[in-house]
Amino acid sequence: MKEFYILIGIIALVSWLISTRLKSKFKKYSQVHLRNGMSGKEIAEKMLADHGIRDVQVISTPGMLTDHYNPVKKTVNLSEGVYNQRNAAAAAVAAHEVGHAVQHAQAYDWLTMRSKLVPVVSVSSQFSQWLVIGGLILGAASSNAGIGFIIAIIGLAFMGLATLFSFITLPVEYDASNRALAWLKNKNMVSQEEYKGSKDALKWAARTYLVAALGSLAMLLYWGFQILGGRD
Numbered sequence: 001m002k003e004f005y006i007l008i009g010i011i012a013l014v015s016w017l018i019s020t021r022l023k024s025k026f027k028k029y030s031q032v033h034l035r036n037g038m039s040g041k042e043i044a045e046k047m048l049a050d051h052g053i054r055d056v057q058v059i060s061t062p063g064m065l066t067d068h069y070n071p072v073k074k075t076v077n078l079s080e081g082v083y084n085q086r087n088a089a090a091a092a093v094a095a096h097e098v099g100h101a102v103q104h105a106q107a108y109d110w111l112t113m114r115s116k117l118v119p120v121v122s123v124s125s126q127f128s129q130w131l132v133i134g135g136l137i138l139g140a141a142s143s144n145a146g147i148g149f150i151i152a153i154i155g156l157a158f159m160g161l162a163t164l165f166s167f168i169t170l171p172v173e174y175d176a177s178n179r180a181l182a183w184l185k186n187k188n189m190v191s192q193e194e195y196k197g198s199k200d201a202l203k204w205a206a207r208t209y210l211v212a213a214l215g216s217l218a219m220l221l222y223w224g225f226q227i228l229g230g231r232d
Contacts, residue, residue, distance in 0.1 A: 003222070004222060007218060007219070007222055011211075011215040011218060011219075014211055014215075015208070015211050015212070015215065018204070018207050018208050018211050019208060021204055022065075022201075022204045022205060022207070022208060023064075023065075025089075025200060025201050025204045026065070026089045026201055028089075028197075029087060029088040029089035029092070029197035029198070029200070029201050030081070030085060030087045030088075030089045030090070031087065032087055032088040032089070032193065032194055032197045033086060033087050034086050034087060034088065034090075034091060034190065034194060035190075035191050035194070036189065036190075037086055038086060038091070038189075039083065039084055039085065039086050039090065040078050040082040040083050040084070040085055040086075040090035040091065040093065040094035041058050041060075041078065041083050041084070041094070043090070043091050043094040043095060043189065044058045044076050044078065044094040044095070044097065044098050045058050046187075046189075047094075047095055047098040047102075047180075047183055048076070048098055048101060050183065050187065051098075051101075051102050051105065052105075053101055053102065053105050055074055056074045056075065056076060056098075056101045057074065057075050057076070058075070058076045058078065058083075058094075059075050059076070059077055059078070059083075060077075060078060060079075060080055060083040060084075061077040061078065061079055061080075061083075062079070062080060063079055063080070064079055064081060065079060066079045067079050067082055067093050067094075067096075067097050068097065068100075069097045069098075069100035069101050069104070071100075071104050071111075071115060074101075074104075076094075076097045076098055076100075076101055077097070078093065078094055078097065079093075082094055088190065088193075088194040088195075088197035088198045088201065089197065089198070089201050091184060091189065091190060091194065091198055092180065092181075092184075092197070092198035092199075092201045092202050093201070093205075095179075095180030095181075095183060095184055095189075095198075096176050096177050096180040096202055096205070097176075098180065099175070099176030099177065099178075099179035099180045099183075100172070100176045102176075102179055103172065103175065103176060103179070108172070108175065110168060110171045110172045110175065111172050113168055114165065114168045114169060114172055117161065117164070117165050117168065118165075120161060121161055121162055121165045124158035124161050124162065125158065125161075125162045127155070127158060128155045128156075128158035128159040128162060129155065129159070129223075130155070131151055131152065131154055131155025131158065132152050132155035132156055132159065132223050132226075132227065133155075134148075134151060134152075134155075135148045135149065135150070135151030135152025135153070135154075135155060135227075136148065136152050136226065136227065138151060139152065149227070152227045153227065155223075156220070156223055156224055156227055159216075159219065159220045159223060160220060162216055163213070163216040163217050163219075163220045166209075166212055166213035166216040166217075167213050167217075169209055169212075169213065170206075170209055170210065170213055173205075173206055173209050174206055177202040177203075177205070177206060180198075180202065181195070181198065181199055181202065184198060
């Protein structure tokens with residue numbers, strides 16, 4: 001069990017370092033003001049219009065780095081800072097979230113696949129670790145170890161779905177960033193300095209998803225070894 005806590009600690013530390021670096025980058029590029037004077041809201045609305053998307057609304061949502069696209073309600077939700085601010089960081093985030101709206105409008109395969117997994121993963125991820133640990137404990141304490149093994153395997157399968165979801169998320173996020181940066185550059189929405197800031201900010205944002213995916217895989221492999229490694 002000691003290895004489990006060490007693994008959790010390493011994942012948590014790397015995640016914290018990436019998150020701290022991301023916040024530092026966004027703070028830095030929040031000081032790079034856009035020469036065109038457009039707010040994040042205006043950037044998002046223009047990118048939507050340029051892609052012929054008329055049925056998506058840009059709204060403000062509370063918090064920091066809470067930006068997301070809601071495909072059900074068809075809303076680009078920008079955090080209060082991004083929504084109102086007129087800087088390279090706000091432009092990057094606003095364009096990135098619209099990138100997801102463009103993916104949705106164009107039925108981007110990876111986004112479609114991810115959306116189908118959302119309902120399943122949202123439920124299974126809540127129980128996966130409890131099933132694995134409970135199954136292992138039951139197997140060790142019971143004379144009928146098969147029941148515990150089956151429960152643990154079900155939990156491991158749920159973990160596998162969450163890991164799959166994490167890796168499917170990667171191309172979705174990277175593609176949204178690529179669409180955002182291409183639009184910002186091709187439409188001359190930002191200067192060279194502003195573009196570099198936007199690109200760097202999105203690079204660090206993407207790394208948070210990469211760390212999450214690797215962490216999920218590490219947990220899956222660890223528990224897989226615990227469940228399967230001890231069997232003859």
